[in-house]
Amino acid sequence: MHLNDLISRQQARWKFSFILIAVALLAVSVFSLAVGELFILPWAPDGGLEQQLLLQLRMPRLLAAVAIGASLAVSGAVLQVLLGNPLAEPGVLGISGGSSLALVVVLFALPFEPAPVVMMLAAMVGALCFTSILVGLSRRRKVSTARLLLIGVALGILSGAIVTWAFYFSDDLNLRQLLYWLMGSVGGVSWTHLSLLLLVIPVLVWLCLQGKKMDLLMLGEGQAKQLGLNVEAFRWRLILVVSLLVGAAVALGGVIGFIGLVVPHLLRLALGTENRFLLPLSAMTGGLLLAVADTVSRIILPSAELPVGVVITSIGAPVFIWMLLRSQID
Numbered sequence: 001m002h003l004n005d006l007i008s009r010q011q012a013r014w015k016f017s018f019i020l021i022a023v024a025l026l027a028v029s030v031f032s033l034a035v036g037e038l039f040i041l042p043w044a045p046d047g048g049l050e051q052q053l054l055l056q057l058r059m060p061r062l063l064a065a066v067a068i069g070a071s072l073a074v075s076g077a078v079l080q081v082l083l084g085n086p087l088a089e090p091g092v093l094g095i096s097g098g099s100s101l102a103l104v105v106v107l108f109a110l111p112f113e114p115a116p117v118v119m120m121l122a123a124m125v126g127a128l129c130f131t132s133i134l135v136g137l138s139r140r141r142k143v144s145t146a147r148l149l150l151i152g153v154a155l156g157i158l159s160g161a162i163v164t165w166a167f168y169f170s171d172d173l174n175l176r177q178l179l180y181w182l183m184g185s186v187g188g189v190s191w192t193h194l195s196l197l198l199l200v201i202p203v204l205v206w207l208c209l210q211g212k213k214m215d216l217l218m219l220g221e222g223q224a225k226q227l228g229l230n231v232e233a234f235r236w237r238l239i240l241v242v243s244l245l246v247g248a249a250v251a252l253g254g255v256i257g258f259i260g261l262v263v264p265h266l267l268r269l270a271l272g273t274e275n276r277f278l279l280p281l282s283a284m285t286g287g288l289l290l291a292v293a294d295t296v297s298r299i300i301l302p303s304a305e306l307p308v309g310v311v312i313t314s315i316g317a318p319v320f321i322w323m324l325l326r327s328q329i330d
Helices: 002-034 048-082 095-109 116-138 145-168 173-182 193-208 211-218 221-226 231-253 259-271 275-299 308-326
Strands: none
Touching (some): 048 275, 095 116, 116 145, 193 275, 211 221, 221 231, 259 275
16 A cells, blocks of 8 residues: 555656646746747737747747757657666767768758758768767677766767868858857747658657656666567667657757756656656656747847857756766766
């Protein structure tokens, strides 16, 4: 009876957290659509200018921020299980850097601006390459989790250096402006770019439904196989899905770090490790966090706009240092 009470209380905490985050996300969405140089009530825009500003600029930007935040948070939660490392995250491990590197290669190689789907595919290939390297290394006993983390950081630094060199020697003004976007920004997102969500949303929903299988994976490869899970096939499915989500996130908003690290890690500390609850709640919380950060980046300066990646990094870096100090990984 005591065990049943504990389980009921734990599930009640998850449900309360879902309701709380959903209400907060709705409130932040309304506030984000309303504020700016012009204050607009989302349900009653006054005139054509306000309606155009709301529908063509603020709405796509908000949807992109929520989708990117959700994708990165869920990707971080999955990577932490795949690599057995609580500090795993697409940005910290250099996976986002691999996506940006592939994007820059495509932009330099093609004489025209590629379609959003082409950009996502390029970013996905870059993410897949880096993810495969890290997962392959993590399965070798000689590579510790701390060393794996350092390898990921080094890959991210290397890709960032290559991207910086490419932009420095570019004479194309658009490519130089793209450097600002790679710092993390959803300012230029349009409804055309949001066509990527037609691929992202189904994949994100599928991934959030894999919580029970991921719980088995956390028990260890041997026990998971005994319980009927095809570990190898499931692992590669997760790698492909994470690569797609990270690639789409980078294609939409550039390199935005720390969401995939901070959100699932803090939710595990606060609520528990059940992935069937953790994954969807991470998606909602990640979307909420990036929507808040993007709103702050728009209104914090009166005559300019900060890259949202800078705002997120300002929040995430101190938390990352705290996590490093309290972790016991070798």
